[in-house]
Amino acid sequence: MKEKPALIVAIPGGAALAQSLAHSLNCDWTELAVHTFPDGETLVRIDAEVAARRVILAGSLHQPDGKTLPMLFAADAARELGASQVGLVAPYLAYMRQDHRFNPGEAVTSRTYARLLSSSFDFVVTVDPHLHRWHSLEDVYTVPARVVPSAPAIAAWVRGHVERPLIVGPDEESEQWVAHVARLAHAPWTVMAKTRRGDRDVSVELRDAGPWPGCTPVLLDDIVSTAQTMIAAAGALEREGWPPPVCVAVHALFDPEDFARLRGSGVSRVVTCDTVPHSSNGIALAPAIADAVRTLSASTPSTRHRTS
Structure with missing residues (x-):
């Protein structure tokens, strides 16, 4: 059976990146629909067919706290709806600068955030992450990761x-x-x-x-x-x-x-x-990012974390 084209899903603020990636990868893209209830909880919806497709969530993770939960909800929803693979393209990857416990009692958030994303995605593509104390992204991320150099x-x-x-x-x-x-x-x-x-x-x-x-x-x-x-x-x-x-x-x-x-x-x-x-x-780095996505997506096993 011929594989369906990939689907790029733009997280909040990621529409321009998603559009550029979709153009380079010759595939569809859509914006993630996000609704915030009066009590502060969030509902997300993917307005496109995802079954048997490689789904790639795209968008930079600056101002990350308001984006991370909707992004993780979307990744989980894509798996439940039958996506063959769920990847993340985040040209700016958040929480990499807190790579050491500089003062007693501080959280080393680069490690915590990496565990969170590694449990939800099959691969990660980013651009020049802050690696002053980590030797490589693989030191903290347990899924295949590709760094696009600027x-x-x-x-x-x-x-x-x-x-x-x-x-x-x-x-x-x-x-x-x-x-x-x-x-x-x-x-x-x-x-x-x-x-x-x-x-x-x-x-x-x-x-x-x-x-x-x-x-x-x-x-x-x-x-x-x-x-x-x-x-x-x-x-x-x-x-x-x-x-x-x-x-x-x-x-x-x-x-x-x-x-x-x-x-x-x-x-x-x-x-x-x-x-x-x-x-x-x-x-512009979108063309180089698209090349990395193409290579990494093709070489990464699908549905590493498929929900049963």
């Missing part, structure tokens, strides 16, 4: 939009990734030294001022939330006499106020990947 797309954008770029990482932790982007972009690179004293209390120092005459600095970071690191880094570059930097980030988590603060801090441009919907999105 470096090739970022490097291609830099080559096409910035003359004589100098790739600058805001801290030592970014060194390996920054060096990789710089190699792909055929550009020099350096990293800065960062001291963080709180969510909005950050200082950055340029350790190596060159010489890189005539270059345009490109500040590169993976996650931008309060934007304080980039603002501090831009200030450090200005004090050293560098021209206004181009700011490039993978995951745009900043709110409108923080985004406005970054744009007003003396930077020339702010560009992000389309992993989190934002007005700064300018680097």
Whole structure:
């Protein structure tokens, strides 16, 4: 029997991603219907036939607490309705930054969240998750997982939009990734030294001022939330006499106020990947995500957790 085409189901906020994936994978997509009752409980509904189809829930997991339960309800419903496989595409994967018990009594939520998602999905596809203490996604996720790298797309954008770029990482932790982007972009690179004293209390120092005459600095970071690191880094570059930097980030988590603060801090441009919907999105990763979904879905056994 010929397998039915896959179905992409957009979780809240994931419609653009679902549409792009469906176009690349030549399949249907639908938005997950979500209703919140007066008592705060949630009802979800998949308005499409799912029996004998590979169902892929799609959407970034920024602001995750309001999305996670509806997403898990939808995954369970898809299995009960006969889906042959249920996967998750979350370009931004939440709760990866709490990867250590920094203070007594804290929950290591990256591990807890991974157990929750691993029990509900057959595979997970994401983009550049925060892996500063975990060596790989498989250290915490027990289902097949694929990480789509943003470096090739970022490097291609830099080559096409910035003359004589100098790739600058805001801290030592970014060194390996920054060096990789710089190699792909055929550009020099350096990293800065960062001291963080709180969510909005950050200082950055340029350790190596060159010489890189005539270059345009490109500040590169993976996650931008309060934007304080980039603002501090831009200030450090200005004090050293560098021209206004181009700011490039993978995951745009900043709110409108923080985004406005970054744009007003003396930077020339702010560009992000389309992993989190934002007005700064300018680097498309959906085609690479679709390739990863195609490969991983085909190689992953179906119905690992089928409800009896």
